[in-house]
Amino acid sequence: MDRSQKQVKVLTVGNEKGLSLADGQERGHAFRLLKRVLAENGRDHIKGYAVAIVCLVMVALTTAFLAWIMRDVIDDIFVDRNPAMLLSLPLAVFVTFLIRGIATYFQGVILARIGNDVVARYQQRLFRHLTELSVDFFGENRSAQLAARINQNVTGVRDTLNLTVTSLARDLLTLLFLIGVMIWQDPVLSSIALLGGPPIAIMIAGLSRKLRKATRQSIDLNSRVVGSMQETAQGIQVVKAFTLEEPLRARTSLLVEAAEERANRIAVITERSGPIVEIIAGIAIAAVIAWSGYRAIEYGHSPGAMFAFITALLLAYDPARRLARLQVQMERALVNAQMIYEILDLKPRQPDAPDAPALHVSGGEIRFENVSFGYHPGEAVLKNISFTANAGRTTAIIGASGGGKSTLIALIERFYEPDLGNILIDGQNIAGVTKASLRQQVAYVPQQPTLFEGTIRENLRYGRMDATDAEIEAAARLAQAEEFILAQPLGYDTPVGENGMTLSGGQRQRLSIARALVRGAPVLLLDEATSALDTRSETLVQKALTEIMKEKTVLVVAHRLSTIVGADQILVVENGTIAESGSHADLVGRAGGLYARFHNLQASGQQVPEIDLAG
Structure with a gap:
């Protein structure tokens, strides 16, 4: 045989x-x-x-x-x-x-x-x-x-x-x-x-x-x-x-x-x-x-x-x-x-609790209390994580690949439930509120941009279905997307093709950012949102995001330090734990620290793989 x-x-x-x-x-x-x-x-x-x-x-x-x-x-x-x-x-x-x-x-x-x-x-x-x-x-x-x-x-x-x-x-x-x-x-x-x-x-x-x-x-x-x-x-x-x-x-x-x-x-x-x-x-x-x-x-x-x-x-x-x-x-x-x-007959594994209330966000403070999580039993990705992302401030998360950075974002969205601990927004345990109300208060830009069948305008409107054309176009301008949108054959009414295959990776990512801006939510989650952009586009988008971040609670996952030096708080994640935290100035000043070492390597112009951060 x-x-x-x-x-x-x-x-x-x-x-x-x-x-x-x-x-x-x-x-x-x-x-x-x-x-x-x-x-x-x-x-x-x-x-x-x-x-x-x-x-x-x-x-x-x-x-x-x-x-x-x-x-x-x-x-x-x-x-x-x-x-x-x-x-x-x-x-x-x-x-x-x-x-x-x-x-x-x-x-x-x-x-x-x-x-x-x-x-x-x-x-x-x-x-x-x-x-x-x-x-x-x-x-x-x-x-x-x-x-x-x-x-x-x-x-x-x-x-x-x-x-x-x-x-x-x-x-x-x-x-x-x-x-x-x-x-x-x-x-x-x-x-x-x-x-x-x-x-x-x-x-x-x-x-x-x-x-x-x-x-x-x-x-x-x-x-x-x-x-x-x-x-x-x-x-x-x-x-x-x-x-x-x-x-x-x-x-x-x-x-x-x-x-x-x-x-x-x-x-x-x-x-x-x-x-x-x-x-x-x-x-x-x-x-x-x-x-x-x-x-x-x-x-x-x-x-x-x-x-x-x-x-x-x-x-x-x-x-x-x-x-x-x-x-x-x-x-x-x-x-x-x-x-x-x-x-x-399959039941959702994360049903809303009976008579769960809606989430009401006033400031947008996010707090992790002794959170542990693993995708498979006995294989913990996060271990007893605790931190606070202050309302109206930007918290950046960096670390080695597989260290749990994106998992933190997924837990806030309740894509998964923590095995132990609690996650609170403005003092409300998100496990006890409805998922719909939670996600209505959160704008999310994933690492891999996803577009749906339809036009550019329709894809941006998915951020908020009642958004006006003016709001959609304003978000596109903030995300530095309008220039290439207007260059398309039908402008905002141009079909994007299957999962946006007619657009470049950077263009898809800018549309993903614009869609999140259309949502207008008080909490903004950015999972390496600028990773697919060239240097010029990243600089323009980062400038736009800096203005927007002033009014929102932002958690941003990144591996290029240039995108997070202005963050109010930086968390360095290593092997499922928070190894270091503080501002850019604080962390750079810690001789021998993970962040300081990574910063020095990037500052010298070396192309450092993300995994080298923990090396």
Whole structure:
């Protein structure tokens, strides 16, 4: 077995192991899941489903009527040669097909509209729920794969509802009506024809259990394929720069091959019922034809009754075949629906406390009291941190990479909750206030600027949705962004492209700063906000920020000392603790201190990596 085959095997076998428990759980919860889907959607669409069901019943009745009327067509027209029937019977057949066609059209349109509405509602519900989940959820789940999985799963609820309605109202009723016609015509032949039902049901039950596991594996693998393609498209510059085309093609090919293998397995399982159903149906129909032909020859039974029975039997084949495959199709739909509910049932790990009040900021003082935090148990990033960022003042944070600087910012935003200790703003513990009110009082500029689909103006307005055009343009001028904005083809109304890919890194960062200024919040958090700017832009932005900082409480993470020399307080973070604190003048004067050493290296013009600060 070569390396590629081994990796494909790991992909598929690993998924089987990871999903074995879910397989057992789904068997126990299939009925409850179906009940939940019906309860959540049935009431809202009860009128539409009622009309669709009436149409489906009409389809079932007209199908049975066509089988029943065949006896009169054969006996009255072809045997008795009754001319009076030449108009009435063909007209009855035409009207039956007309009713059937109209009913089929309306049920199809109604169910399609209901299905589309269900998909749209679940897409909105999923998006709303995802935005409520904590940041750590997205750290544990790759966004590209998550989006691909949701895209595949969201139709599961629609398919579950439509399969339930069409199978019960059309296929089951059609089959029952046709069986009624068959029994009315000939009970003995009916018993022969129905002998194939039990073995088919037993076979389908076994196939559905295998299909459940294969479907989950296929969905997971397909989501990884789409996720890989999406990530490659988003990082195409890195792919080209590092000539990663071949390695990424090889990796994606393995995923595609594994997904193909699962899809082939699903096809084998799904279609396995076909030959058996066809064989059993063929035996039943052949036996009926032989027996009815024997009685017609030996005992002179009416050919009309025999023809009507065979017509009913042949018409019953399609709904019977669909019902035989119903459990297989329902399993696939329920697996998709279950995977949607697995996301919807996730609870945010940082819910607001019951009856939590809103945060009221008067000055904006931020105080850390013995705060400890780690992203993983037993791996502390921050250790017993305590400091105060005075209201209306600037506090700068510097330190080695991985020392916990950005984590301090994340904790203030409540992206995560501290393991120990408290964080207070104006004396209010932020863990006890609503997250929405906290974040409304904070403007945030991340280390990696993020822009959304839309125009430059729309992206700046995300800072505060009720901001006027004048406020947006004023913020852009302060962030030294207006010059390049007006140089764009449509100015402020220029689309930014996917995540702002049509703009340079410095331009995206200036728009991110402008968006934070639009927010107008009393607390401003800058996580290396000028790291992507050239020297000229950094100088201009720093000058603008200096004016803005005078009226706000500012926490700024930086590694270039030139951007923080004017800070009221500087905190030097090392290994999750505050090693030094004070003003620039105080820290420079401490011979042998971390800050003083770093300052001397930068002042000498050396390019010092951030990690050397603790070296």
